[in-house]
Amino acid sequence: MKKVKNVLLPTLLAVGAAVIATSCGGGASKGGKIGVIMEDDSSGEFLAWKSYLNTVGGDLGYSFEFVKTDSSASEVNAINTFASKGYKGVLLLSDDDVLASTKTADKNDMWVLIPTGNLLPDQYAEISKLSHFVGSVAPYEETDYEAGYNMAKHFVENLERTNFTVFGGAAHWGVSMHYQRLAGMFTYLCEDATTSYDGVKTHGELVGKIAGKGIDPDKFVSEKYDISGYMQGFDFDAAFSTTLTNSMLAGGTAILSVGASDAVTGIAYGIASNVPAIDVSTLKVGGVDAITSAYLPYFDMGYTYDCGKYASAMGPGLILLQNAIEGHPIKNAEGLAPQANLNYWVATSKEQMQEILKVDDAEAGFCYNAKVINHYDNTSYAEFAKLCGSTYAEAKAIHDQYGK
Numbered sequence: 001m002k003k004v005k006n007v008l009l010p011t012l013l014a015v016g017a018a019v020i021a022t023s024c025g026g027g028a029s030k031g032g033k034i035g036v037i038m039e040d041d042s043s044g045e046f047l048a049w050k051s052y053l054n055t056v057g058g059d060l061g062y063s064f065e066f067v068k069t070d071s072s073a074s075e076v077n078a079i080n081t082f083a084s085k086g087y088k089g090v091l092l093l094s095d096d097d098v099l100a101s102t103k104t105a106d107k108n109d110m111w112v113l114i115p116t117g118n119l120l121p122d123q124y125a126e127i128s129k130l131s132h133f134v135g136s137v138a139p140y141e142e143t144d145y146e147a148g149y150n151m152a153k154h155f156v157e158n159l160e161r162t163n164f165t166v167f168g169g170a171a172h173w174g175v176s177m178h179y180q181r182l183a184g185m186f187t188y189l190c191e192d193a194t195t196s197y198d199g200v201k202t203h204g205e206l207v208g209k210i211a212g213k214g215i216d217p218d219k220f221v222s223e224k225y226d227i228s229g230y231m232q233g234f235d236f237d238a239a240f241s242t243t244l245t246n247s248m249l250a251g252g253t254a255i256l257s258v259g260a261s262d263a264v265t266g267i268a269y270g271i272a273s274n275v276p277a278i279d280v281s282t283l284k285v286g287g288v289d290a291i292t293s294a295y296l297p298y299f300d301m302g303y304t305y306d307c308g309k310y311a312s313a314m315g316p317g318l319i320l321l322q323n324a325i326e327g328h329p330i331k332n333a334e335g336l337a338p339q340a341n342l343n344y345w346v347a348t349s350k351e352q353m354q355e356i357l358k359v360d361d362a363e364a365g366f367c368y369n370a371k372v373i374n375h376y377d378n379t380s381y382a383e384f385a386k387l388c389g390s391t392y393a394e395a396k397a398i399h400d401q402y403g404k
Contacts, residue, residue, distance in 0.1 A: 031061025031062055032087070036053065036065065038066060038067075038093035039096075045289070045290035045294075048294075048311040049313070052315075053314055056369055060370050075100065076100055089113065091113050099127065110132060115314055116138055116309065135320045140341040143341055144288070148256075154305055155286060162224060163250075163252050169258040170259075182215065194223035195222035227252070230247075234263075241267060244268060244271060253279070253284065255268055260289070261306070268283055272302070283302035285298075286304060290309055299349070306347045310356070312360050319379070323376075340384065356392055368398075369399070372402045
């Protein structure tokens with residue numbers, strides 16, 4: 001009898017282990033090698049994402065190879081190389097040719113994810129048919145609009161500023177996230193009865209005036225507000241500095257930026273510190289960029305409102321990828337790979353930024369740590385979308401509930 005027990009025990013343990021593995025992983029194992037394709041390999045935002053993937057992804061059993069590309073051909077070549085190494089998936093942080101890249105990954109039977117960008121309708125119609133496309137996560141247009149609106153509102157209602165310099169980034173090139181942020185700022189300002197831009201006041205009308213054009217301060221009419229200067233593009237050359245200087249001399253020391261707020265803040269601070277007629281203490285800059293430690297020093301130069309993505313913004317992508325690898329990919333209500341809306345987090349002071357980074361950095365283990373990611377195994381699309389749309393306060397509540 002003793003002999004029979006000794007024979008049966010390992011058998012029963014093996015069966016039990018198989019049952020546990022199947023119930024936890026849907027019959028497929030977690031972990032594996034993942035390729036990451038990117039164009040940017042040095043910004044504070046990218047470095048935060050890389051740290052997150054290596055830390056949290058590593059805790060989940062994934063390893064990542066990061067490859068910088070600069071063309072459609074280099075993206076496709078990198079994906080084919082990943083496939084030759086037996087990688088399970090690809091994260092696309094580069095978008096030189098999203099159709100070619102997603103199709104190449106699909107052809108190689110690798111899961112493919114766009115973790116920080118959403119697709120145009122015609123792109124999504126084609127890519128969503130691919131059997132290995134797991135989805136995308138990024139702020140919707142309305143989220144970018146709200147980012148600009150809330151920033152302008154903060155400057156007026158909390159900082160009591162009425163004279164602005166505006167940086168429109170790539171709005172004049174038709175980049176939707178920039179013209180939506182710009183339209184959000186001016187929609188808020190135009191809620192004042194005396195204020196309009198080129199004869200219009202509402203969001204939709206303002207988009208029509210701004211998209212592909214940018215802002216002309218001469219077309220702004222208001223008894224309450226002033227737009228003393230407007231810059232666009234990313235040359236940050238002498239002409240940029242001259243326009244910025246003249247705008248600040250005219251009182252526009254409250255600067256609203258659709259992006260590149262580190263560069264804008266640094267240049268503005270340098271000007272204000274060296275032009276006696278500008279009171280550097282009045283310089284206040286707000287922008288839509290990234291909630292990372294790279295932006296902390298700018299709060300000592302007048303940066304006062306940082307709205308942006310964050311290290312744990314990679315978390316929803318890991319959830320999509322892991323669910324697919326385990327054999328139960330998350331689908332939207334139409335049964336397709338989702339395009340989820342990512343909300344921005346906001347810091348309105350250096351102290352608030354530091355508080356956020358105490359939760360969302362490598363030393364803290366990140367807000368959406370491995371326990372949080374695992375909580376969303378086999379989750380519904382509704383729960384996944386709720387996570388993606390979380391403010392910082394809501395994200396921290398998720399962390400406190402599932403990540404400890």
